[in-house]
Amino acid sequence: MSNNADFDALANELRALRQADGAASRSGTESVLVARLLPGFSVNRWREFLRRYPTGRWCALPAGPGLLPDMGGGTGNAPDHLAHLLMAEMFTVQIQRELLRLSRTGGDLALVEAGLYDRSNLEAKLGLQGVLALEAHLVECLRQCREECDTLGCTGVGRYALLLPGVGVLRARLMAEQIQKIFAVHAAEITAASGKGKHAARAVCAIGIACADQGGRPTPESLQGKAVQAINEALAQKHGHISVAGGSALESRNTLVQSSEKRFLFFGGN
Numbered sequence: 548m549s550n551n552a553d554f555d556a557l558a559n560e561l562r563a564l565r566q567a568d569g570a571a572s573r574s575g576t577e578s579v580l581v582a583r584l585l586p587g588f589s590v591n592r593w594r595e596f597l598r599r600y601p602t603g604r605w606c607a608l609p610a611g612p613g614l615l616p617d618m619g620g621g622t623g624n625a626p627d628h629l630a631h632l633l634m635a636e637m638f639t640v641q642i643q644r645e646l647l648r649l650s651r652t653g654g655d656l657a658l659v660e661a662g663l664y665d666r667s668n669l670e671a672k673l674g675l676q677g678v679l680a681l682e683a684h685l686v687e688c689l690r691q692c693r694e695e696c697d698t699l700g701c702t703g704v705g706r707y708a709l710l711l712p713g714v715g716v717l718r719a720r721l722m723a724e725q726i727q728k729i730f731a732v733h734a735a736e737i738t739a740a741s742g743k744g745k746h747a748a749r750a751v752c753a754i755g756i757a758c759a760d761q762g763g764r765p766t767p768e769s770l771q772g773k774a775v776q777a778i779n780e781a782l783a784q785k786h787g788h789i790s791v792a793g794g795s796a797l798e799s800r801n802t803l804v805q806s807s808e809k810r811f812l813f814f815g816g817n
Contacts, residue, residue, distance in 0.1 A: 638700030642767040656759040657711040657719040660774040664751040672748040723754040753781040753788040
């Protein structure tokens with residue numbers, strides 16, 4: 548089949564899907580992400596399709612062998628897997644942009660990753676809907692703490708992140724504590740409503756912090772790898788549940804702050 552025929556058929560299919568619900572898409576509050584696997588399509592062919600049909604609101608994710616779950620195999624998590632995969636890919640692209648900007652202008656860049664502590668235990672006690680309500684609340688907490696220049700993203704199932712240009716490790720740590728405090732307030736109400744009396748679970752969010760190395764050439768993969776390591780360490784903690792990748796640097800900065808305070812008190816005394 549020719550490219551023209553392929554493009555026309557795909558355009559008709561997507562147009563029919565978009566028009567199927569009529570005005571409901573403009574007035575409804577819910578939406579879904581629909582995936583269409585295109586065998587034989589490359590990124591360049593997709594770009595050619597968009598040039599020919601520029602009015603559609605479509606995006607594409609390169610799908611190598613084994614990247615997607617078996618859509619026809621009855622796996623219940625296939626839609627969630629695909630949605631998180633696409634959001635994580637878009638977030639990685641934004642990290643790449645910020646790292647490029649950082650290499651040109653200098654400064655700080657922090658990645659704060661958050662997730663529920665002991666998620667499997669929470670799901671056993673609260674059910675899936677209770678966990679989803681907690682995760683929606685966690686996303687809202689991250690949204691409340693971000694500014695216009697920050698990016699809120701998803702890095703995997705149950706993992707959410709803030710990309711913070713111009714934010715160093717100390718400020719990111721303070722923000723993590725603020726996120727936990729905001730989360731705890733409404734999370735207690737959710738667990739009380741979803742739990743069973745005295746056996747209601749206590750929900751806590753774990754947070755990992757990673758900062759881009761200044762003077763080097765960090766990549767999105769290296770920064771995300773540091774954030775994953777940090778949040779895994781936070782999930783393993785018995786208390787606090789906040790971890791900073793390369794935590795020794797944070798400790799040295801704290802020591803300098805304390806030393807400065809002591810010198811100020813010493814020289815400012817009578």
